[in-house]
Amino acid sequence: MPKTVFEAAVALAAGRTTSAALVEEALARIADPAGEGSRAFMVVHGDAARATATAMDTLRKAGRAPSPYAGIPISVKDLYDEAGITSRSGSVVLKGSAPAKLDAPTVQRLRRAGFVVIGRTNMVEFAFSGLGVNPHYGTPKSPWDRATGRLPGGSSSGAGVAVADGMGFVGLGTDTGGSCRIPAALCGVVGWKPTAHRVPITGILPLSPSLDSAGPLARSVADCALIDGFMAGEETPTPPAPPPMQSLTFGLPRGTYLTDGMDGHVAAAFEKALRKLALAGARIIEVDLPELTEIPQVTAAGGFPASEALAWHRRLIAEKADGYDPRILKRIRRGEGMSAADYVDLVNARARIIASVAPRTAPFDALICPTCPLISPAIAEVEDEKEYNRINMLLLRNTSVGNFLDRCSISLPCNAPGEAPVGLMLTGAHGADQHLFAVSAAVEAVLAA
Numbered sequence: 001m002p003k004t005v006f007e008a009a010v011a012l013a014a015g016r017t018t019s020a021a022l023v024e025e026a027l028a029r030i031a032d033p034a035g036e037g038s039r040a041f042m043v044v045h046g047d048a049a050r051a052t053a054t055a056m057d058t059l060r061k062a063g064r065a066p067s068p069y070a071g072i073p074i075s076v077k078d079l080y081d082e083a084g085i086t087s088r089s090g091s092v093v094l095k096g097s098a099p100a101k102l103d104a105p106t107v108q109r110l111r112r113a114g115f116v117v118i119g120r121t122n123m124v125e126f127a128f129s130g131l132g133v134n135p136h137y138g139t140p141k142s143p144w145d146r147a148t149g150r151l152p153g154g155s156s157s158g159a160g161v162a163v164a165d166g167m168g169f170v171g172l173g174t175d176t177g178g179s180c181r182i183p184a185a186l187c188g189v190v191g192w193k194p195t196a197h198r199v200p201i202t203g204i205l206p207l208s209p210s211l212d213s214a215g216p217l218a219r220s221v222a223d224c225a226l227i228d229g230f231m232a233g234e235e236t237p238t239p240p241a242p243p244p245m246q247s248l249t250f251g252l253p254r255g256t257y258l259t260d261g262m263d264g265h266v267a268a269a270f271e272k273a274l275r276k277l278a279l280a281g282a283r284i285i286e287v288d289l290p291e292l293t294e295i296p297q298v299t300a301a302g303g304f305p306a307s308e309a310l311a312w313h314r315r316l317i318a319e320k321a322d323g324y325d326p327r328i329l330k331r332i333r334r335g336e337g338m339s340a341a342d343y344v345d346l347v348n349a350r351a352r353i354i355a356s357v358a359p360r361t362a363p364f365d366a367l368i369c370p371t372c373p374l375i376s377p378a379i380a381e382v383e384d385e386k387e388y389n390r391i392n393m394l395l396l397r398n399t400s401v402g403n404f405l406d407r408c409s410i411s412l413p414c415n416a417p418g419e420a421p422v423g424l425m426l427t428g429a430h431g432a433d434q435h436l437f438a439v440s441a442a443v444e445a446v447l448a449a
Contacts, residue, residue: 001025005169005223006239009068012060019053019060019071019116022169026073026118029167036146037167039138040158042078042088044119049073052116059114067236069226070114074170075162078120079127080104080214081203089205090123090155092136093316093323104203106172106214106231113230118168121158125328127174127207128309130182130395131382132157135325142186142376144420150376153183153395159217160187170227174204175213176305178371178399181411184217185371185423190444191217191411192224193402195431199231206312208305211403221412221444225437240434242442246281250426251364254286257293258398262373265415269422270370273414273447280446284368287360291353295404298349302334307343310335327388354405354430361429365439369398371411371423398425408433410440414447 159171160183184191229237
């Protein structure tokens with residue numbers, strides 16, 4: 001079976017496969033009792049997916065397929081609106097809520113291109129953690145070392161596992177502090193965070209509107225670029241053209257802020273990746289970014305997620321606090337300690353830090369660092385609340401920089417085959433999404449060589 005969206009499109013055009021076959025393969029993997037489908041998915045749209053696949057096959061035979069990608073199965077995170085479906089956002093407290101009247105615009109655009117939404121993927125409750133743990137619906141295991149049972153990363157946990165295990169070609173996720181890139185890193189796939197609000201977040205249950213981004217997880221940079229293009233409203237997205245590696249310059253942040261606590265597996269894989277890029281002709285230059293150490297200081301009271309999540313949740317908490325995961329509820333309630341003046345100070349501090357960092361990163365095609373300082377920890381490790389909080393903050397630390405600075409960012413696998421998944425993260429300038437896709441495609445080719 002094809003592995004990427006582009007491979008699937010070629011196979012469909014050549015008549016080597018059908019949408020019906022692609023959908024049946026994905027559904028079989030979801031249903032496999034030996035797999036993670038029951039934990040990776042909240043809802044499976046089996047009958048609807050089969051009917052849509054049949055329709056797309058009929059349209060293709062008649063030369064009327066809406067795009068070359070019509071009939072390719074994808075999944076959506078359980079906080080995207082789908083008409084007639086209640087978005088539970090990985091929680092039990094929204095059970096029985098009114099179903100959505102319309103698809104989210106991003107979902108509408110993908111359906112218009114003919115993609116088949118095969119189901120809704122599991123996630124951290126209300127997207128408020130980077131671990132991937134969900135006590136209500138189960139925690140899907142990372143594809144690596146399933147005998148141990150390791151964290152998938154969050155909050156788009158089900159999307160990462162579904163893509164890695166072939167339960168569809170793409171998973172739509174969201175990223176407020178790393179929720180596309182962390183599961184991508186821990187599951188060995190590609191995860192994309194666009195510049196915030198370039199892709200609409202309308203029809204997506206919010207965590208922090210100041211930081212929320214909507215992006216895909218997939219098995220290649222080109223697939224992420226394609227899906228991102230459709231999500232952003234492009235009529236005919238095209239794959240990025242990678243520039244020569246000799247023309248690229250990467251900024252490597254100096255100091256220990258992004259490397260403290262890094263384990264040996266991540267350090268070795270990242271250093272090997274840097275050597276491969278340098279041998280291919282890339283320039284890697286250390287850059288001082290002392291502002292990064294200010295971010296945890298200005299967000300110590302809870303930052304945008306706590307204050308903005310509380311504004312959305314406070315009435316629901318008043319009625320149904322007992323239904324929340326206590327660890328998520330505690331994080332939301334941190335917003336109760338923030339005043340309006342604290343929030344204004346945070347907005348101003350963010351603007352100041354963004355303005356200070358921008359001129360020193362301008363000479364670089366991207367900043368480069370490990371996506372996460374850890375390989376996937378065992379699920380059992382985070383049963384202790386102290387370890388839950390420590391590991392969560394470590395997994396979120398590097399990725400959250402891109403959200404705070406309002407930039408585009410991507411995680412690419414950089415581990416050797418058979419080794420624990422490790423992500424390499426590239427972060428571009430605000431609004432430089434297309435350039436970062438092209439740069440990432442060049443990096444992906446070098447790392448795969």
